[in-house]
Amino acid sequence: MDDTKYGTRDKRGNWTPNQPVEIAPFWLGKFSKMGKFLLDYLWPWNAFHMAVTLAYWFLLIQPNLDAFKSLSWQWALILYAVNAGGIFVLYGSVELIYYVKRKQDRRFKYNAKFPSEQPSDVFWFKSQNIDNFLRSFFVSIPLWTLIQVGALYCMANGLHAFGWLGWQEHWVWLVILTLLVPAIHELHFFCGHWLIHQGPLYKWIHSVHHNSINPSPWSSLSTHPVEAAFFHSEILWHLLLPSNPIVALFQMNSTAYGAINGHIGFDKLEITENTPVDSHAYAHYLHHKYFEVNYGGDGLIPLDKWFGFWHDGSKEADERMKERFRKKKEKARAKANPA
Numbered sequence: 001m002d003d004t005k006y007g008t009r010d011k012r013g014n015w016t017p018n019q020p021v022e023i024a025p026f027w028l029g030k031f032s033k034m035g036k037f038l039l040d041y042l043w044p045w046n047a048f049h050m051a052v053t054l055a056y057w058f059l060l061i062q063p064n065l066d067a068f069k070s071l072s073w074q075w076a077l078i079l080y081a082v083n084a085g086g087i088f089v090l091y092g093s094v095e096l097i098y099y100v101k102r103k104q105d106r107r108f109k110y111n112a113k114f115p116s117e118q119p120s121d122v123f124w125f126k127s128q129n130i131d132n133f134l135r136s137f138f139v140s141i142p143l144w145t146l147i148q149v150g151a152l153y154c155m156a157n158g159l160h161a162f163g164w165l166g167w168q169e170h171w172v173w174l175v176i177l178t179l180l181v182p183a184i185h186e187l188h189f190f191c192g193h194w195l196i197h198q199g200p201l202y203k204w205i206h207s208v209h210h211n212s213i214n215p216s217p218w219s220s221l222s223t224h225p226v227e228a229a230f231f232h233s234e235i236l237w238h239l240l241l242p243s244n245p246i247v248a249l250f251q252m253n254s255t256a257y258g259a260i261n262g263h264i265g266f267d268k269l270e271i272t273e274n275t276p277v278d279s280h281a282y283a284h285y286l287h288h289k290y291f292e293v294n295y296g297g298d299g300l301i302p303l304d305k306w307f308g309f310w311h312d313g314s315k316e317a318d319e320r321m322k323e324r325f326r327k328k329k330e331k332a333r334a335k336a337n338p339a
């Protein structure tokens with residue numbers, strides 16, 4: 001595909017989309033865009049996360065639900081193998097096709113460089129890929145699994161603030177809740193993510209994830225353990241909300257498997273020559289580039305816009321960001337040297 005029809009490439013080879021990121025159209029009163037928005041909302045990413053969730057539930061968890069009534073290392077290891085295997089297949093395929101074999105070369109790639117071309121001392125073994133891979137599989141995925149074991153223990157033992165709801169009696173609410181799962185993610189992620197950007201928390205915790213200024217799929221789950229525990233704990237909201245185990249697992253899976261979206265590094269993935277799939281990566285790519293913008297996702301609940309952190313990739317947004325950074329520096333200077 002010709003990516004210059006969709007964006008521009010600078011002298012260094014970095015590609016920028018022509019279209020700024022837009023928050024969800026219903027916030028802007030653009031109801032004519034709702035059809036495309038809803039299609040994008042469901043297909044392909046959330047449909048994929050739901051398919052994965054149904055496979056987890058019907059093939060693995062439901063047939064063995066009694067086994068989760070007590071805590072066992074054996075089941076924790078089985079779940080770890082499934083989680084790690086699933087992530088390895090999804091993230092590994094994108095990494096292999098677009099970063100190792102470079103099927104579409106640099107077309108639609110925001111940053112002209114590939115992480116393997118940039119060794120750096122900030123990473124274990126000086127390699128972003130090895131560092132990110134090890135942190136994902138030996139920190140983030142084990143913590144995800146432990147939280148999952150806790151949630152399954154609650155499901156198997158009927159532990160819930162209101163009692164788990166069944167589909168037959170409560171299907172209308174459960175369908176609505178399923179559709180709200182990405183919104184719950186956005187609220188949870190924005191709040192925690194903003195918090196770990198503040199003061200020493202950034203240095204202690206979140207800087208690990210931000211070492212990857214030019215993220216690739218393996219960067220998605222590469223975090224400090226505190227961040228990983230927070231990130232994967234979204235499922236716990238479903239112990240407090242009227243919910244069902246499948247919806248709760250969908251929350252967990254769409255967070256873990258969906259973390260790749262912000263870190264794909266390409267605006268579109270060319271599945272075939274003429275079928276590009278939107279990655280939805282740009283808002284979070286800008287977060288990795290500029291740090292103090294876009295703490296949430298790409299504007300389903302536009303908290304960044306409401307709090308003044310939104311960067312949609314446009315020149316105007318760039319100017320607004322620079323002005324905000326300049327004022328912040330001035331304030332810090334005035335604090336350090338009071339007149």
Ligand SMILES: [Zn+2]
Pocket residue numbers: 209215220262263284288
């Ligand atoms: Zn990130």
Ligand SMILES: [Zn+2]
Pocket residue numbers: 193197206210287291
């Ligand atoms: Zn961040």
